[in-house]
Amino acid sequence: MxxxxxxxxxxxxxxxxxxxxxxxxxxxxxxxxxxxxxxxxxxxxxxxxxxxxxxxxxxxxxxxxxxxxxxxxxxxxxxxxxxxxxxxxxxxxxxxxxxxxxxxxxxxxxxxxxxxxxxxxxxxxxxxxxxxxxxxxxxxxxxxxxxxxxxxxxxxxxxxxxxxxxxxxxxxxxxxxxxxxxDPQVTLSLPPGVTAATGFDILCHALESYTARPYDDYDRKKPEERVAYCGANPISDIWIENTLPMLARSFRTAYSKGDDVAARTDMLQAALFAGMGFGNAGVHIPHACAYPIAGRVPSGYHPADYPADEAMVPHGQAVVLTAPAAFRHTYASNPSRHLRAAQLLDPSVDGPEEDRLPEAIRRLMRDTNSPNGLAAVGYTESDIDDFVDGALKQQRLLTIAPMPVDADVLGAVFRESLTLW
Ligand SMILES: NC(=O)c1ccc[n+]([C@@H]2O[C@H](COP(=O)([O-])OP(=O)(O)OC[C@H]3O[C@@H](n4cnc5c(N)ncnc54)[C@H](O)[C@@H]3O)[C@@H](O)[C@H]2O)c1
Ligand SMILES: [Fe+2]
Structure with a gap:
């Protein structure tokens, strides 16, 4: 082929x-x-x-x-x-x-x-x-x-x-x-908990589509077989390279100072830019893992600023919880992209190269009072087999990962995500 x-x-x-x-x-x-x-x-x-x-x-x-x-x-x-x-x-x-x-x-x-x-x-x-x-x-x-x-x-x-x-x-x-x-003005009323969770959705859209398997690494498709998510491509990349600096300069401010119009404008523009990227390239491991995490909510977890009547792990939190581990596993598929993403997100991170992007994500999570891993939302080691089964059902997303993803890889990602720091 x-x-x-x-x-x-x-x-x-x-x-x-x-x-x-x-x-x-x-x-x-x-x-x-x-x-x-x-x-x-x-x-x-x-x-x-x-x-x-x-x-x-x-x-x-x-x-x-x-x-x-x-x-x-x-x-x-x-x-x-x-x-x-x-x-x-x-x-x-x-x-x-x-x-x-x-x-x-x-x-x-x-x-x-x-x-x-x-x-x-x-x-x-x-x-x-x-x-x-x-x-x-x-x-x-x-x-x-x-x-x-x-x-x-x-x-x-x-x-x-x-x-x-x-x-x-x-x-x-x-x-x-x-x-x-x-219109950025309509986001001024977002409470901090929603600002943080939804901000991590932007971040993961950006990082997953930037590190996605490239479009020309797939077999040729007929026009009627083309899917909405086609893999990393030069146009999506441009949007993502412009998304990460906006998150770097404004995520923390939008969280701590919700009436800062400049920070809100950056965040809304970042969401839009990331949508332009991932909406065509696609997302992979953290989003595939988020489905079972959000779908099996341990009773009792009520994130700040979300409706109080239901236990839930909001989408953005469900996605970012496995992101540090996922990007450590995908690092070898394309080290230069992972390093560039880390540099755009937090130029001050150093340490082992494969841990720079995970560390940039963890710092942002800590600074926005995000849950410290799956354990912090109520999951334990005993949930991991079900999580792996649930994530494996998301083949549409896993084929976009830049490396083969099987039950062993997913098991390791979930295990490493129980506690992040
Ligand atoms: N279609 C896609 O491409 C796509 C991509 C990622 C996620 N999703 C889905 O989107 C959903 C999550 O959406 P979301 O993260 O944007 O949040 P949301 O729409 O679920 O809203 C989250 C909370 O914020 C409140 N809220 C929203 N805007 C507000 C404002 N301006 N002021 C005050 N409160 C406000 C809402 O009332 C709600 O309680 C999930 O179901 C997820 O699966 C879809
Ligand atoms: Fe998402």
């Missing part, structure tokens, strides 16, 4: 800057829609922003409704409830106002109201049937309110399948929003 010679790269049009969200009525009206549903979660709704977006849409002559019951870290049950709500009326377009939870829910609502089917029909194989949407979906505009997922750029939506005890999602280029309205 010949080596791949083609990579793909896509992104939505972007409107960025303080005040951008106040122009959303004009922008949505340009899309030729008349009736628009705004989707958000109760925490974001409490900031008043979604209501403001609804008013702005109405002022532009559009009919706008509000669904404010998105579940933080969506589940199949919560997504189906949102779809059922949306199906009670005819909507020509959607606006997601929130973090990855709201944006991902809106992507699924858009697909399933455009082409009704069983949710599992569209979900990635082997858990679902992996069917492609039959045609174009309706316009979705994303207004990210966390600096984290980059979901405003990506073609995937993730949810927890409660009965199956697995987190997976739907992945297709048609899910990508048609416009991202990215």
């Amino acid at each position: 010949a080596a791949e010679s083609v990579f793909t790269w896509a992104a939505p049009p972007i409107k960025f800057g303080p005040g951008a969200v106040d122009e959303i009525g004009y922008d949505v009206a340009q899309l030729g829609v008349r009736r628009v549903l705004v989707l958000t979660d109760p925490g974001v709704a409490a900031t008043g922003l979604p209501e403001r977006v609804v008013e702005t849409l109405r002022s532009a002559g559009l009919e706008a409704g509000l669904f404010a019951d998105v579940h933080v870290e969506p589940t199949d049950v919560s997504v189906k409830a949102a779809i059922a709500y949306a199906q009670e009326s005819d909507w020509d377009g959607f606006v997601a106002v929130g973090g990855g939870s709201s944006i991902d829910t809106a992507k699924a609502v858009n697909l399933l109201t455009s082409y009704p089917a069983d949710l599992l029909d569209y979900v990635n194989k082997p858990i679902g049937k992996g069917l492609a949407p039959q045609g174009p979906v309706k316009p979705l505009v994303a207004v990210p309110t966390t600096a984290g997922t980059g979901a405003e750029c990506t073609a995937v939506c993730i949810m927890d399948f409660l009965d199956l005890k697995v987190k997976t999602g739907i992945s297709h280029p048609r899910l990508r929003p048609v416009l991202a309205v990215v």
Whole structure:
């Protein structure tokens, strides 16, 4: 089989800057829609922003409704409830106002109201049937309110399948929003705990896509076989090399001084830039490991600043917990990339070369009061076999790792992640 010679790269049009969200009525009206549903979660709704977006849409002559019951870290049950709500009326377009939870829910609502089917029909194989949407979906505009997922750029939506005890999602280029309205002012209300967890999601998106297996290391694909994540490529790299310095200079400030507009602007821009990179290149070991970590929450772990009614390990925490160990294991696949990433993130780290990137990550975790390893969120050695099984199910991500990843590698990564410092 010949080596791949083609990579793909896509992104939505972007409107960025303080005040951008106040122009959303004009922008949505340009899309030729008349009736628009705004989707958000109760925490974001409490900031008043979604209501403001609804008013702005109405002022532009559009009919706008509000669904404010998105579940933080969506589940199949919560997504189906949102779809059922949306199906009670005819909507020509959607606006997601929130973090990855709201944006991902809106992507699924858009697909399933455009082409009704069983949710599992569209979900990635082997858990679902992996069917492609039959045609174009309706316009979705994303207004990210966390600096984290980059979901405003990506073609995937993730949810927890409660009965199956697995987190997976739907992945297709048609899910990508048609416009991202990215306004740093809307992130000023983010509490420190969410700032930290979502900031580590940015960091891992950046580092995983920068160290991903290169696109031309795969076998050649037919056009219909091309996947949303194609491996490290020259365009994604440019975005990531510009993401890391913004995190280096602003992550700690955004955490400790939430009203610092310059730091918030850097963080939101970093989330967007990382989304431009990983949304095409892909992510690998830490994200694959995050699925079982987030999916089997030890009762009793309630992260600061997240909804208090449920025990959960938020996505960004679940991802970063195995990152220091994962990047020690991937170091040999491409030492110069790991060293460059460490240098961009924290020029002051020294010590053994294979530990510089892990150390830069650990320092940032310590400085933002992040949990010190899997043990700190309530897991023990006895959870590791289940974690390995869960991570092995994420073959879609593991094939993006720059080295072969089997049960032994994953077992070592999880074990080394029990306590980080
Ligand atoms: N589609 C993708 O490409 C992609 C990528 C990474 C993660 N994800 C998914 O995204 C979800 C996580 O999203 P997230 O990390 O952005 O957080 P989130 O959407 O789950 O929100 C986290 C918490 O912050 C609150 N919040 C959000 N914005 C706020 C603001 N401006 N002010 C005050 N409170 C605010 C919310 O109410 C919620 O309680 C997970 O389900 C994850 O799997 C998706
Ligand atoms: Fe992520």
